Amino acid sequence: MEHTEQMDEQKERQSNKKKRKKRRKGPPSWVISIYVVISLLLIMALGAGGVYYYVWSNLKPTHAGEALKVTISKGMSASGVAETLEENGIIRNGKIFGYYLKLKNEGSGFQAGDYELQPGMELSAIINKLNAGETIKAETIHFTIPEGYTVQQIADKLSSEGFVDKDTFMSLATGEHDWADAETVRSIPESDAFKVRLEGYLFPETYEMKVGSTEEEIIARMLQETDHKLNSLPEGWQDAIDASGRSLHEVLTIASLVEREVVVDEERPIVASVIYNRLAYPMRLQIDATVQYALDEPKERLLQADLDIDSPYNTYKVDGLPPGPIASPSLASIEAAIFPADTKYLFYVTKKDGSQTHLFAKTYNEHLKNIQLSNKASK
Template identity: 35%
Template sequence: MRHEYRPPQRRSRLTRRGRLALFLGTLFALGAAVLIPILHGGEVPETPRRLLIPEGQRAPQVYAAIDRELKLPPGSTKAAVATAGLALPAEAKGNPEGYLFPATYPVTSKSTPATLLTDMVRTANRKLATRAVADGGKAHGMTPYQTATLASIIEAEAEGRADMGKVARVVHNRLAKSMPLQMDSTINYALNRSTVDTKLSDTRIDSPFNTYARQGLPPTPIDSPGLEAMAAAVAPTPGDWLFFVTVKPGDTRFSATYEEHRKHVAEFNRIRAGGGSRTGQAGPAGK
């Protein structure tokens, strides 16, 4: 048998460009996820910072917290409200007070006052739209905005979560009897302060937030209420109370009559005069 002559084959050698192409082809075969970090220099995703907004803060306090977190000049966040396009109810008239929901929000290099405010308002709307809160509000004939307003009073007046339902009942009972709410917290909001010392002269100020002189809820919320306060606003604890006063920390007294309430207020004043705690909160007609 004759064998056809074949010249010896030379082993092909890859050029530098060819070796690079082979290397990249192998990486593509292993998956694009392997290739991306190499091509982009091994970039690591940004770890968000955290911005905590506590329950009961007023809008100016939230604005200041955002300015500090984003290292912006004071007033930057407040100025951004007008152009942020916030999803507020018509009743709010562009004022986000009560809708800057207290929670922890992620902050990155892309965060702006508008994005953070939008997240807060979106969260508040979502909480107010939960079935329990929304259905409870409707049962009491309240709009979501009125629920937020009542919840903000509860947030400011209740010493702790355990008392929120009773404080809510006092407000509901007073509204049902067409009695002024007489809440010191709304006076404090009108005077831009936080104190337990409400004087007789304070109750005579000319302000729509003076619930000693005016009946019904104040025109806007007075702080940022949490979900517990919202829930209490629409599901108050059963009772006939019309008054309350925190005599000392952990001891809030609720009363159905003014005579009983006066006794509790007298004890509150004795404790304070004797150098006791000054953190008591006087409720309706507490002075």
């Protein structure tokens, strides 16, 4: 009896123990899985939100400030531009901005130069400005080179205006130098006879250049202008030079002679034809302007002694053309030298009636008569 009671008590304890275990058992595993997934999503959402906030905050405009001069160097990458903008306080974060540019497919069109940018600008405004190349307009100088000027006259003029050192300018124009960005200057032949190597190759024009431009930069710009002007000539000009049997250097030399001999544009092709006719005859050119160029100082009136000076530029004593141009020819003179008039003229004399035109002749006797007519007109 007592044993039976003990058994019953033991069974009851075991039953209670099982009930307690049952009560302590947690939620099902699938519920726990849902809890875990939700928790992870919340963590990811918070993380993504943090990243988004970080990116957004770094793409916001900076605090407004005074405009700054920011230099974008030639060849600078988009990331380099971004770094420069951050260093100047125009944007908040260069790396984030760099990624933003890649996302927007921007940066490859940014143009080099000095920009006025202001802290507080919208990113779109910065990008548009760099793409458009809206650089700060540099302070500039202006100078005009008249047609028919020699290199010496050009140097004197620019020196008097404070733009160049005359000796440096003349040294560059006289000596050998690699003008890599200029094409026409390569036609200059090797010669020890030149008075000034670049004579005739510095185009007479009005120029605008940055303040502080060096003598080398000014000369290079003028040489490039010669290239530009030649490319504006009527189609076929290069073929016409080839057909003439003359080099470009010789044609520019003829153009410079025309420039110094002619005032009225309509006569330029006619005077060019006289030069070609005398060269073909052959006859010495006997052009006073070449003697003036050979002299140390030009004279108002040449004397017989001047015509006898020993110089490769003195066309009263040497056959053919002088070694090179004697001045900077205008485009009109260059075109006349390339496309001369078709005439038989061998002589011309200036009318002394103030018209600055000429009388032309095919023979020496006709020329003598024209000289008499010119002298009568002056009385």
